[in-house]
Amino acid sequence: MSTLKPPPKEHAAREQWSSPYGFILAAVGSAVGLGNIWRFPGVAYENGGGAFLVPYLVALLVAGVPILLLDYSLGHRYRGSSPAVFRRIGRRFEPLGWFHVAISFVIITYYAVILAWAIRYTMFSVNLAWGDDTVGFFVGEYLQLGDPAFNLDVVGGVFWPLLAIWVVAAIVMARGVTRGVELANRLFLPLLTIMFLALVVRAMFLPGASDGLNQFFTPNWGALADAGVWIAAFSQIFFSLSIAFGIMITYSSYLPRRSNLAPTGFVTAFANSSFELLAGFGVFATLGFMAFQQGVGVGELSGIKGVALSFMTFPQVISMMPGGPVFGVLFFGSLVLAGFTSLISLLQVVSAALQEKFGIRRQVASLVVTGTTGLLSVVLFSTTNGLNALDVVDKFANEVGIVIAAIAMTLVVGLGLRMLPTLRTHLNRTSTARVGKWWDIAVGIVNPLMLIVMFGITLAALLREGYGGYPTSFVGIFGWGAFAFMVVAAFGFSAIPWRTPVDDFDPVRVHDRADDALVDAPEPLRVETLERLSDDDEGGRR
Amino acid sequence: MTATAIVMMLVAIALIWGGLAVSLRYLLTHPLHAAEEGPTSGTTPGSYPTRG
Numbered sequence: 215m216s217t218l219k220p221p222p223k224e225h226a227a228r229e230q231w232s233s234p235y236g237f238i239l240a241a242v243g244s245a246v247g248l249g250n251i252w253r254f255p256g257v258a259y260e261n262g263g264g265a266f267l268v269p270y271l272v273a274l275l276v277a278g279v280p281i282l283l284l285d286y287s288l289g290h291r292y293r294g295s296s297p298a299v300f301r302r303i304g305r306r307f308e309p310l311g312w313f314h315v316a317i318s319f320v321i322i323t324y325y326a327v328i329l330a331w332a333i334r335y336t337m338f339s340v341n342l343a344w345g346d347d348t349v350g351f352f353v354g355e356y357l358q359l360g361d362p363a364f365n366l367d368v369v370g371g372v373f374w375p376l377l378a379i380w381v382v383a384a385i386v387m388a389r390g391v392t393r394g395v396e397l398a399n400r401l402f403l404p405l406l407t408i409m410f411l412a413l414v415v416r417a418m419f420l421p422g423a424s425d426g427l428n429q430f431f432t433p434n435w436g437a438l439a440d441a442g443v444w445i446a447a448f449s450q451i452f453f454s455l456s457i458a459f460g461i462m463i464t465y466s467s468y469l470p471r472r473s474n475l476a477p478t479g480f481v482t483a484f485a486n487s488s489f490e491l492l493a494g495f496g497v498f499a500t501l502g503f504m505a506f507q508q509g510v511g512v513g514e515l516s517g518i519k520g521v522a523l524s525f526m527t528f529p530q531v532i533s534m535m536p537g538g539p540v541f542g543v544l545f546f547g548s549l550v551l552a553g554f555t556s557l558i559s560l561l562q563v564v565s566a567a568l569q570e571k572f573g574i575r576r577q578v579a580s581l582v583v584t585g586t587t588g589l590l591s592v593v594l595f596s597t598t599n600g601l602n603a604l605d606v607v608d609k610f611a612n613e614v615g616i617v618i619a620a621i622a623m624t625l626v627v628g629l630g631l632r633m634l635p636t637l638r639t640h641l642n643r644t645s646t647a648r649v650g651k652w653w654d655i656a657v658g659i660v661n662p663l664m665l666i667v668m669f670g671i672t673l674a675a676l677l678r679e680g681y682g683g684y685p686t687s688f689v690g691i692f693g694w695g696a697f698a699f700m701v702v703a704a705f706g707f708s709a710i711p712w713r714t715p716v717d718d719f720d721p722v723r724v725h726d727r728a729d730d731a732l733v734d735a736p737e738p739l740r741v742e743t744l745e746r747l748s749d750d751d752e753g754g755r756r
Numbered sequence: 757m758t759a760t761a762i763v764m765m766l767v768a769i770a771l772i773w774g775g776l777a778v779s780l781r782y783l784l785t786h787p788l789h790a791a792e793e794g795p796t797s798g799t800t801p802g803s804y805p806t807r808g
Contacts (some may be wrong), residue, residue: 259792264760264761264764264765264767264768265764267764267767267771269769271772273758292802367785424757425757427757427758427761427765428758428761430761431757431761431762431768432758432760432761432763432764433761433764435761472788473784474786474787474788477782477783477786478783480779480782480783481776481779481783484772484775484776484779485776487772487775487776487787488772488773488775490772491769491772492771508763519776545797644788646786646787646788647786649781656778
């Protein structure tokens with residue numbers, strides 16, 4: 215580490231959500247993303263249908279809410295971006311924070327591309343431009359997909375909507391937490407809810423809808439004996455809730471010192487799951503209609519998840535139904551809105567880290583982040599090879615990157631530093647609901663165990679059979695290469711000296727002593743203390 | 757839809773959407789600032805009304 219003293223500079227107050235509800239909207243906007251719409255319904259259906267509810271709710275309460283509260287407690291107590299939080303916990307843990315930033319950075323580059331497709335498909339919906347062969351249209355005419363290899367042939371139909379996304383994202387980020395991120399969520403989340411509700415209601419009245427829902431909810435209790443089904447439930451909760459890679463840490467660092475963390479966590483988690491259930495209704499009612507039109511059983515349909523569901527199967531159904539264009543605009547518009555609020559939360563992870571590490575203004579950070587990720591997204595994923603590269607990077611970012619980050623984080627704060635009782639006290643001091651000892655066990659023992667098993671199975675399969683039938687060299691470059699990038703970036707950025715006084719922050723002084731003073735003080739003093747504390751809130755990081 | 761599927765659908769709705777309703781209601785009826793606005797019934801100044 216260098217001994218360079220940062221130049222004395224006036225610290226602007228740490229940005230803050232304008233109200234607790236602004237934070238909840240942003241947290242829900244981040245959690246509700248593409249995974250809720252295109253992943254949950256298919257995963258639930260393939261893993262026991264109605265019976266999936268059991269492992270899903272267990273995973274929500276054992277993994278989802280506890281890790282979400284861990285993120286909240288870390289971000290709120292240590293008041294910083296992920297790298298700042300982990301450095302304040304212990305200097306040697308700073309790379310874990312940068313690992314979060316690197317995962318977010320990688321995800322941003324391809325997530326934005328899917329949004330670009332969704333924007334283009336919102337337009338295609340108007341005249342059902344995909345015609346009869348929706349698969350051929352998507353991979354051939356639209357993406358101009360080539361063999362899995364690296365190339366630089368940019369596809370115009372992806373490039374222009376992508377550029378639009380980057381311009382809007384840069385503006386949102388530059389406007390800051392309140393006037394940018396929060397405002398975007400205040401506008402987009404209600405709009406998304408209305409549009410998606412309209413879509414679901416329409417889908418429920420399609421002929422065959424009840425057959426689809428019947429398939430979706432019919433329980434296969436035998437599935438509960440299958441370990442794979444439980445892993446699927448934990449994975450779904452994990453990847454859908456935006457936990458364990460810095461987003462919720464960053465977002466909760468913008469909360470005022472006194473914030474009702476625990477109940478807010480439950481609201482966020484259940485809101486995310488509620489949207490998933492709603493998507494289950496919408497998607498399976500629509501698939502029921504498709505099966506009805508084709509005279510086949512719902513169980514015989516393929517392409518019911520992810521990219522295939524959204525860009526191949528749904529266009530086909532949309533072409534079949536009366537009023538298809540309206541339905542198409544609602545569906546792809548929902549994907550755009552859900553994805554955009556998640557994209558800006560990923561961008562905030564990177565932007566906050568750069569602002570704090572290098573002492574740069576958020577407008578500068580916004581340009582740097584959107585500029586680099588934007589350029590990479592164009593070079594890597596808007597080419598004729600975009601779909602293949604995206605598939606591989608997505609697999610490694612989620613099932614290798616995030617899972618390793620989650621294992622490391624729970625082991626460090628749990629068995630390693632034994633910080634969970636302190637963090638739980640922090641949650642309880644700032645909440646009107648009490649988090650019990652069960653939380654320590656869930657976060658410190660059950661989650662690392664479950665995650666290590668999940669990761670072991672993923673790793674064994676990756677090493678044994680590669681991924682998705684892609685050439686080994688291709689998986690090597692885009693999969694293991696992306697992972698290697700994350701690790702190198704994690705240690706590389708940690709080695710660079712901080713330009714802001716990151717180590718001057720003392721959570722005990724800022725939180726605990728202030729709380730004690732508050733509880734012990736007689737009434738007149740209490741008022742004075744409260745006034746001082748709210749000044750502290752204004753003063754931001756110290 | 758079969759009776760089993762309908763039951764599972766209702767259970768899912770009750771637990772997930774119900775869970776959202778209950779947690780939202782809790783958040784709205786247990787706001788933080790009660791502790792800051794002075795003593796409320798049954799609490800000492802500065803304590804958190806519903807802790808414990």
